[in-house]
Amino acid sequence: MTIRYARNDNPLRSGDCFAALAMTIRYVRNAEWTNIACTKARVFLLWLALWLLAACRAAPTPTPTPTLPPELALGKRVFEAHCAACHSLAPEVNLVGPSLAGIAVRAAMRVDGLDARGYLYTSILRPGAYLVEGYPDLMPSTLGKTLSGEEIDAVVAFLLAQP
Numbered sequence: 001m002t003i004r005y006a007r008n009d010n011p012l013r014s015g016d017c018f019a020a021l022a023m024t025i026r027y028v029r030n031a032e033w034t035n036i037a038c039t040k041a042r043v044f045l046l047w048l049a050l051w052l053l054a055a056c057r058a059a060p061t062p063t064p065t066p067t068l069p070p071e072l073a074l075g076k077r078v079f080e081a082h083c084a085a086c087h088s089l090a091p092e093v094n095l096v097g098p099s100l101a102g103i104a105v106r107a108a109m110r111v112d113g114l115d116a117r118g119y120l121y122t123s124i125l126r127p128g129a130y131l132v133e134g135y136p137d138l139m140p141s142t143l144g145k146t147l148s149g150e151e152i153d154a155v156v157a158f159l160l161a162q163p
């Protein structure tokens with residue numbers, strides 16, 4: 001009975017009041033949330049912008065990946081495909097043939113009258129013409145036919161560029 005009475009007591013006004021209160025709360029809440037969200041978003045965006053600015057400024061200029069000029073790149077490929085099985089480019093690593101580390105300097109002193117370039121061409125085209133002491137005549141004598149002129153030029157340039 002009591003409950004029923006209370007329920008029925010001015011049902012309209014009671015309902016309106018609650019509805020208004022709920023609406024107000026919702027409104028205020030929504031308004032607050034919106035504002036806070038907006039402010040937060042603004043602060044976040046500002047922070048992000050500043051962070052990006054700082055990051056961009058602090059970011060070191062990317063070091064360019066060293067790339068070989070086309071001729072040396074070709075020479076490297078030729079070397080890897082046709083020479084590396086017998087020659088290392090690491091100092092004192094002697095495989096079937098001697099290490100070719102520092103060959104540019106040595107090549108210039110091997111044969112009287114031949115500069116480094118001339119010696120390298122001769123080594124490739126007529127390997128038996130000069131034998132490095134302690135090594136057998138095992139270098140293929142067909143490289144002049146297997147490789148194109150461009151490939152030989154490139155591998156010679158590549159070897160001359162070795163430290």
Ligand code: HEC
Binds near residue numbers: 078096
């Ligand atoms: C089957 C093994 C073999 C291959 C492949 C080979 N060589 Fe040789 N190479 C030798 C041997 C062994 C010697 C040492 C004997 C001589 O002087 O010919 C030698 C010597 C050399 C020398 C003289 C080194 C010096 O210290 O004077 C050069 C330069 C050379 N080779 C370059 C090349 C190049 C460039 C290629 C690839 C295009 C190549 N070789 C492929 C075995 C090889």
